[in-house]
Amino acid sequence: MTAFADQLLPVELEERAPDDLSQLLTADRVADPVDASRAADAQPAARGVPPKPAEQSEQPVQLGPSTQSDRAARPDRSDSAARADQPVQRSARAGRPGRNLGDIGWRGLTLAAAVTTVLALGSVMAFLALEGAPAVAGDATDLPAQAPDIWALTWPLLFGSAWVSGLALAVAAPVGVGIALFSVLIARRRLGGWLGASIDILAAVPSVVYGLWGLTVLAPLVAPAYAWVADRLGWIPFLAGPASATGRTVLTAAMVLAVMVLPLVASLSREVIRLVPSNLIEGALALGATRWEMIRLVVLPQARSGITAGVMLALGRALGETMAVAMVLSPTPFLISFHLLRSENPGTVASFIAQNFPEAHGLETNALIWLGLVLFALTFLINSLARTLVRPKGGTT
Amino acid sequence: MSHLQLDRVSAYYGAFQAVADVSLNIEPCSITALIGPSGCGKSTLLRTINRLHETIPGARVTGDVRLNGQDVLGPGSDPVEVRSRVGMVFQRANPFPTMSISENVLAGVKLRGRRLAPKQAEQVVERSLKAANLWQETKDRLKKSGAGLSGGQQQRLCIARAIAVQPEVLLMDEPCSALDPASTAAIEELMVTLKSDYTVVVVTHNLAQAARVSDQTAFMSVDRAGQPGRLIEHGSTVSLFNAPTQTATCDYIAGKFG
Incomplete structure (x- = not known):
């Protein structure tokens, strides 16, 4: 059972991880229109997102445009956010760092888990292929x-x-x-x-x-x-x-x-x-x-x-x-x-x-x-x- | 086209009595509306007629239901046979999602063990969908899944599925409560045309709908939560709405409760 489960899970992750990641990242960015507009000029640094996860996804290029289009699709929210007066914005910002830190921490943890499983699968495969190859390539003696x-x-x-x-x-x-x-x-x-x-x-x-x-x-x-x-x-x-x-x-x-x-x-x-x-x-x-x-x-x-x-x-x-x-x-x-x-x-x-x-x-x-x-x-x-x-x-x- | 008689019907969920002593005479080729506040047992009563109530663990029914004089609830009656004579349409449209539109319509026919030549099957599908007023919208996509239809279309597909086997009675459990006004109007129109061939019993929360489509109306109510629902008044829709004899009926119709 464990052998199969080990194979099943990583495969699933390996196949899905890029999509999920990009979705996760995109969703997170558009979750807050105020932040999305703010982050537009200084994205990675301001968001505290290391560039690595973005590179992991298969379509890092899409992140920018899809963020833009999603923002465009919801002009009402951005507008109201822009029209909102100063105190509201400040309180919104005050609420951010704590939540953001948690988000980043969780994302890091889950990402680490995903990467670990994929790495484990990769190393098992590499081990099997490298160590198994001599048996097929070598002489047929001593089997x-x-x-x-x-x-x-x-x-x-x-x-x-x-x-x-x-x-x-x-x-x-x-x-x-x-x-x-x-x-x-x-x-x-x-x-x-x-x-x-x-x-x-x-x-x-x-x-x-x-x-x-x-x-x-x-x-x-x-x-x-x-x-x-x-x-x-x-x-x-x-x-x-x-x-x-x-x-x-x-x-x-x-x-x-x-x-x-x-x-x-x-x-x-x-x-x-x-x-x-x-x-x-x-x-x-x-x-x-x-x-x-x-x-x-x-x-x-x-x-x-x-x-x-x-x-x-x-x-x-x-x-x-x-x-x-x-x-x-x-x-x-x-x-x-x-x-x-x-x-x-x-x-x-x-x-x-x-x-x-x-x-x-x-x-x-x-x-x-x-x-x-x-x-x-x-x-x-x-x-x-x-x-x-x-x-x-x-x-x- | 059948005469339906309910005599002292009581329905239970385990120890809880949901319906008490309902006697009701339902004329053939008419529409009878069951109205009343939530929890008064109208749906339960409806489900005793095709013996669907008793499929719930612990549920049971006492009393007599007669279809054309034939005992429906007795030990000599086969629930599967009863259900093939009494069709039902549910509150939420439930076309079988793994089947195409035409397979949905034919599902009941196939259950009867009737083998149909392709030509015959096509005729059944066309006749049923036309009767359900859905033919124009679906004739070019009969092989597609029924899940792709709109809510109102799905409900009409369920009606087509129910009448494809030509039942004697058609039970409808709040068939329009999940639909928009346009679809509701389409279903109501359909109910009126179905009346010429079937005995229709419809549970509805919508008093205006009961007044619009039904010939007879039965009003059920419950004194307070935990008590069984009872039949308060039954009569022609015109007289029940215009000159109710019971104060509870009067209050309910006037919108004082429920």
């Missing part, structure tokens, strides 16, 4: 797990990550959205609240605990079921035997991951479903919709973007999850396999890095960092995909 070359190592692990996470989401997404719909729209208020609280507690369980639970409780529990399924339904390609005797398979790992990411999907979905305007819900009901039709007609379309965001966040967490997968799954090197029940399973990027890093040296370390870069790129890709999906269709009400 972890005696891999013949870096791609033979990368692809199976990347596949494993995507496969386990995909399976986990295939379970967690419908269940999570179902829980959210139930707790907001169907359950009585007290039951809904109780359900929401227990889901939130589920989110607070550390991943090591999930790993232990998967290893010691879930795996033995499902092993007989796997044998049964492989026996009866083995003709379905995914479910072919021989089934693992320990139950520690890709499917078990995916189930553990599904339980882990369920709270993310459920709580984010619950929040957006709660925000669906009640007049739309009543409108659908009044039109003769059943409860399910109302959900399909109004609630899901309205909540779609929020639910998508929740699912993508969950996918990010599942991809980055290390401990639980490492504990449940004992991977077979370089394996790409869709079999769900066998004891030979593909590994995942994150757990491979965690398991191999302590003993890695030389190029092995570079190769592991390279894998980290690949995982980063994948989550980044998913994040961008989520952004394009999240744009709501139609207008907002």
Whole structure:
């Protein structure tokens, strides 16, 4: 989760920061017409604004003109301010320094926070790229797990990550959205609240605990079921035997991951479903919709973007999850396999890095960092995909 | 085109009784206005008719509502079926924002499980929008979102959506209170034309509007906060406004309270 959240937030900031900054600066300047006219001749110095923030924004040139036009757009206020007599102006000025100092302080603090996150992201990316590069550029000797070359190592692990996470989401997404719909729209208020609280507690369980639970409780529990399924339904390609005797398979790992990411999907979905305007819900009901039709007609379309965001966040967490997968799954090197029940399973990027890093040296370390870069790129890709999906269709009400 | 009878209807929100013992006879093909001060339970009463009241947690209704003699509130009645016969227009226009104008109009029709050929669907859309007096303004943008319309147009779109399924009764809960005078006039004009096909019940705070459009008027009031709302007087709009029999009605119409 943290890995994904770390990526999500800086990206957002990085993309938005310039706009927000320029808006912030512009808004601040036109907030007080008296001050705007005063500041026109000696802007940066008088305002105490260091030139740096302005340079950070992408359109520093626009600041001046937009200030002008905004002032022009509100001649009444400037006029009245200009016509105002001396005492009023003085009191206005007397009120300024304290407030201004606070504004500057806050702006500095928030700006510092924004810059820090962007810098952190940049340094992580630079670290991954610089340290990972030798693994791709250098000879194919001395790679972890005696891999013949870096791609033979990368692809199976990347596949494993995507496969386990995909399976986990295939379970967690419908269940999570179902829980959210139930707790907001169907359950009585007290039951809904109780359900929401227990889901939130589920989110607070550390991943090591999930790993232990998967290893010691879930795996033995499902092993007989796997044998049964492989026996009866083995003709379905995914479910072919021989089934693992320990139950520690890709499917078990995916189930553990599904339980882990369920709270993310459920709580984010619950929040957006709660925000669906009640007049739309009543409108659908009044039109003769059943409860399910109302959900399909109004609630899901309205909540779609929020639910998508929740699912993508969950996918990010599942991809980055290390401990639980490492504990449940004992991977077979370089394996790409869709079999769900066998004891030979593909590994995942994150757990491979965690398991191999302590003993890695030389190029092995570079190769592991390279894998980290690949995982980063994948989550980044998913994040961008989520952004394009999240744009709501139609207008907002 | 249906006869609507309310018999000793009481409505509750949990332990609080909002409406007490309202009996009302609503003639087919007429407009009945429900007037009264805020909090007197007119909207609640309206929402009992299409069983929307009971969708609120803890809310319940007692008494009898009959639509063409058929029991609406009883255990044998399906609320979804009732709502498909009783259309409703809300105080705030609520077109479905993710749908286009024509999808909005067809939303109710599709809920009935009726599969329409594209040609038929177009006809339903055109007929409903014409009936709602919105066709001229929207015929070139049927595929665009309904959220782009003005407030008055959105409200007429909601009326079109409600009448697309040809209900028997049309309930309107303060349909003009969020609109400007021009849009209000358009909706009022529309109400009068709708009366030839539908039984219309309209809740309004606007006495002039009640006097302008309605045939029958029912005046509800509440003694003081915390008490349930009661029906004080019901009669033809002309007689109720010109010769009210109750002092409370007289005071309300004269603007002494409410």
